[in-house]
Amino acid sequence: MLVADEDAAKRQRLVDRLKAAGHRTIEARTGAEALALVDAEPVDLVVLNVKLPDVTGFEVCERIKSTERHAALPVIYVSALAVQMIDRTRGLSGGADAYLTEPFEADELIASVHSLLRYYHARRHAEQLAQRMTRLAETTLALSLAPSVAKLLEAASAGAARIFEGPAVVFAETVDGAGMAAATNGPDSPTAIHVMNVDDPGAPVGIAVRVDAPGGWPLAAWPAGDTVSVAIARLRVDRAPVYVAVATGTQMSGYPMLRQLAQAVAAAVEAQRSYDEEHRIAVTLQRSLLPPRVPQIAGLDIAVRYEPASAETEIGGDFYELTMIEGDLLVAIGDVTGHSLHAATVMAELRHAVRAYAVEGHPPGAVLHRVDVMMRTLLPGELATLCLLLLDPGTGRIRMASAGHLPPLVVTRDRKVRYHEHLATLLGVRAHRPDDIEFTLPKGGTLVLFTDGLIERRGSDIDEGLSTLANAASRVDADIERFCDRLLAELSGPEVDDDIALVAIRRA
Structure with missing residues (x-):
């Protein structure tokens, strides 16, 4: 949480109260410092004094809320001077989520923080889910347009990186049994095809998710201290399974998006394998005739x-x-x-x-x-x-x-x-x-x-x-x-x- 107040003593009291409630804090003395920290750090909530040495808290809040990235970021005003109804009206109309006038009890501050965080986290979850569903649909379309298994895996890996905003590896076998994987370190990184084999003969028909150590999937740079969640999709007992590996820290409970993505990749790979098999038979037939x-x-x-x-x-x-x-x-x-x-x-x-x-x-x-x-x-x-x-x-x-x-x-x-x-x-x-x-x-x-x-x-x-x-x-x-x-x-x-x-x- 970001606490912005020019008065060091008042700022410290706010920090102590938030830390006592289990929250991690960072501090700013000016409006410029507060805006810089909001852009640079993963801030979940801002406690902002209306009076700052360079700009008013009102201006800081309005600039925070004007960006798409931080439009939903909760802001709580605190003030011992701007306590009139006109001040409260301006603050709340400018985008603030709560307005506390001093003196106030510590419990009131913490209750306001917890209430706003519940809403903020629920909104972020809903927005993230909607964004991931949109990107899943875009990836599914890209899979259907891929002209080969290699291009399909590249589309799947790039799509997984965009959906989960992190590294991804996607593995499948061609109709000839050759194993290949597409890997990327993130949505802004290139995707590369690698020759690879996965020895997993016991994978059942269906979709399952397991958690592996990063060393089992060395083609991507995984976040330090994280594990790898691997979705295994097998549509037919006579076909090798498809694997989609992403960072565990990006996953929701139950892995709903990862399962859907793995199923879409497996269906696209199976269609491509069937087409490649028919193509090979036809070429063989033509040459024989x-x-x-x-x-x-x-x-x-x-x-x-x-x-x-x-x-x-x-x-x-x-x-x-x-x-x-x-x-x-x-x-x-x-x-x-x-x-x-x-x-x-x-x-x-x-x-x-x-x-x-x-x-x-x-x-x-x-x-x-x-x-x-x-x-x-x-x-x-x-x-x-x-x-x-x-x-x-x-x-x-x-x-x-x-x-x-x-x-x-x-x-x-x-x-x-x-x-x-x-x-x-x-x-x-x-x-x-x-x-x-x-x-x-x-x-x-x-x-x-x-x-x-x-x-x-x-x-x-x-x-x-x-x-x-x-x-x-x-x-x-x-x-x-x-x-x-x-x-x-x-x-x-x-x-x-x-x-x-x-x-x-x-x-x-």
Whole structure:
């Protein structure tokens, strides 16, 4: 408690009375000293004389109450001179919570102090609870937007630090069983990801809280003399639990906020794990259904690339096909609409259908017609783009048909570039399909087929992407593998937002 009075003897009497009642006190002689101590020390109540040497107690109280931080801080006026009704009215109207005129009994002072402290502490508790609930809601939203387990843990740790205004550590395991923790020393400190393991096989399903020594959670700087309260949330017996560790001194009885936060983190981690598991299955399925090897064909150099979307995004249905049929190279590249494990399974059905109809000897347009009928019959509602061509390795002659797919690009030896368009509707839509087109891949020329993930970017139109690809492809590398790597590096960037399939064929 802060006692502010210019009279040292009177100030000492007030201090003695408060100390006798069990309160810790600090003292100020002037109004300036009182204001400085209120800002610097954890003051719970101010006992303030109206008469001070520099400013009046009225002004000191008004300045204290004018700040958001101290608006609820209790202030008791004491005065032996300003005892008129007008003085009391001014003091109480200016924000004071009590006004005692001297002489007064010690019991009256202590009773006033205890009454105001009860209200002050109850109000602080309610305000703190409301603030923590607001920050819990903000943290829960941040968890739902996190694109990976690592980002989720960072959001959880930063949120815990803001909720409890202290250090926090949040631990979870990824779908692969790798343990990681996000730790921060407080709401204004950075959050860092650490590799970590927690050996706790006996954690039950549900939410429990235990108190650990700080040494068990060394990633954060815990307050001296405090322990660590750890919420353990386990939603499934076959999943590792999630741990949220915070300073025990920040906790309310029963740990209500800590339990709610741990439950929110566990639910978000479980959703992310399930998504990551599906993503991994879909990537594995896609890779298993793509051609296992590139065919070796005299007179042609062939390179392929398949890049799945980054782990933070959903998987698509991109695919390609390269196979020899009666002396011609069958080349197909396509994209099933949608992003899910289902899209990958539809992709597999289309690829097998293309191969089957092509083996029967049908030209590209007839193959697409049959695949379209198959989709509308057996896969109603599904849509896909597909570019299909037959290439004669000896002459470079190409016969091509497309179903709404991006046009292939031909780059000649002297760096001239041209897209070969064949305008037709997507597979899965009943519509007339135009005749096949024919063109020749010249000697030394390179044919580039690709899916939209290579050129489409948020905020840019598709023509801009096609132009960028044409410019990049015009700089032909001598090695076709290096050529493909460069196109991916220049056009896709470090984070792949959509699946990319790329096929490059160079005629010797």
